Amino acid sequence: MGGLQPWHWIIVIAVFVLLFGAKKLPDAARSLGKSMRIFKSEIKEMQSDSASPAEAPPAKPIASERVEAPAPEQSPDRHTA
Numbered sequence: 001m002g003g004l005q006p007w008h009w010i011i012v013i014a015v016f017v018l019l020f021g022a023k024k025l026p027d028a029a030r031s032l033g034k035s036m037r038i039f040k041s042e043i044k045e046m047q048s049d050s051a052s053p054a055e056a057p058p059a060k061p062i063a064s065e066r067v068e069a070p071a072p073e074q075s076p077d078r079h080t081a
Contacts, residue, residue, distance in 0.1 A: 020028060
């Protein structure tokens with residue numbers, strides 16, 4: 001009861017043929033296949049980009065994480081008279 005039976009598929013195909021016409025269906029299927037190939041290649045590219053973080057520049061610490069060097073103390077080199 002959960003799956004589509006063969007006569008369900010026949011009805012679905014008949015509706016598609018009536019809606020789009022027999023001449024447009026091969027073009028639609030071709031463009032759908034092309035779109036799927038592009039989508040898959042983009043997904044693979046995104047996965048390869050996220051898999052190799054070594055190529056990314058090192059992250060800079062934000063201002064609250066920076067350790068500031070202590071200010072240099074003034075040395076008593078000069079004596080005022």
